[in-house]
Amino acid sequence: MTRKLALIVWLGLLALTAVEVWLAYIHTPPLTMLIILLVVSFGKAALIASYFMHLRYEPRAAFRLIIPVSVTFALLLLGFLPDAMRLAERRK
Amino acid sequence: MTHVHTQSKQLGMWLFLISDTLTFSTFLVCYAYARLANPNWPTPFEFSPGVLTAMLMTLILLTSSLTMVFAVQSMRDGERPVATRWLAATILCGIAFIVLHATEWRHLWQIEKVATSGNPWGVPLFGATFFALTGLHMLHVAGGVIYLSVIAIAVARGKFSTEDVETSGLYWHFVDLVWMFIFPLVYLMSVKA
Numbered sequence: 001m002t003r004k005l006a007l008i009v010w011l012g013l014l015a016l017t018a019v020e021v022w023l024a025y026i027h028t029p030p031l032t033m034l035i036i037l038l039v040v041s042f043g044k045a046a047l048i049a050s051y052f053m054h055l056r057y058e059p060r061a062a063f064r065l066i067i068p069v070s071v072t073f074a075l076l077l078l079g080f081l082p083d084a085m086r087l088a089e090r091r092k
Numbered sequence: 093m094t095h096v097h098t099q100s101k102q103l104g105m106w107l108f109l110i111s112d113t114l115t116f117s118t119f120l121v122c123y124a125y126a127r128l129a130n131p132n133w134p135t136p137f138e139f140s141p142g143v144l145t146a147m148l149m150t151l152i153l154l155t156s157s158l159t160m161v162f163a164v165q166s167m168r169d170g171e172r173p174v175a176t177r178w179l180a181a182t183i184l185c186g187i188a189f190i191v192l193h194a195t196e197w198r199h200l201w202q203i204e205k206v207a208t209s210g211n212p213w214g215v216p217l218f219g220a221t222f223f224a225l226t227g228l229h230m231l232h233v234a235g236g237v238i239y240l241s242v243i244a245i246a247v248a249r250g251k252f253s254t255e256d257v258e259t260s261g262l263y264w265h266f267v268d269l270v271w272m273f274i275f276p277l278v279y280l281m282s283v284k285a
Contacts, residue, residue, distance in 0.1 A: 006165075010157070010158045017151070017275075021280070023280070024139065041272050041273050045269050048268060048269045052265040053269075065106070070117070073114050074117045078121065080121060083129075084124070084126075084128035087128075087129035088130070
């Protein structure tokens with residue numbers, strides 16, 4: 001990766017951060033904000049992993065090792081969240 | 093032989109980072125669980141200075157990733173003194189992040205009276221999850237500063253190879269990557285209305 005490309009990725013990350021902060025500044029409704037923030041966060045993470053961590057330039061085997069494990073585990077954890085909503089309903 | 097040895101170092105770091113991804117995922121989901129289960133979850137961060145300070149911390153971490161990339165590039169170009177300077181810049185960014193984070197913690201402790209056992213809003217889990225999540229991340233940043241310092245000193249003395257700097261770079265970028273989730277979910281979603 002060239003220094004110029006690294007600089008472009010860095011500027012992109014700064015721009016995405018500015019978008020996130022702007023959403024908080026204008027007090028975007030929580031659910032809309034959460035969805036947008038998650039999309040932007042995964043986008044920023046993909047940029048960092050692909051370019052700064054060189055995953056884009058690694059053999060496909062590395063990608064196959066890292067991404068499915070991480071995503072599967074994260075999705076399994078989300079299974080707990082409906083219980084949190086049940087608790088919230090009881091506490092209202 | 094050197095090539096095989098180097099690949100094993102990077103593979104080792106990737107395996108560690110996978111395990112760390114699972115750890116941070118668990119912490120983030122615990123935070124989300126606690127938040128969803130408590131309808132009166134506090135939103136203690138003023139846009140200024142709270143969110144702006146966190147934004148500055150984000151900019152510092154992103155910049156430190158850029159300086160880390162430049163350090164690796166300089167090593168590839170065989171410019172050890174330049175690589176050492178970029179590593180030093182990365183370390184300074186890490187220290188600046190820790191100082192800002194510590195200042196913010198002090199504000200929450202002393203001014204807002206937030207502790208792991210309780211807070212003025214009556215939701216003790218806020219302090220417990222906030223300090224655990226951001227504390228674990230700060231511990232990683234502190235560990236990274238020490239790790240990079242060891243690498244920088246060795247590079248300045250003509251020891252260690254490009255691959256060693258690359259491996260340390262993987263760790264540092266990961267610390268940056270994790271913050272890309274903590275910053276929006278913990279800070280931006282908790283701005284005082």
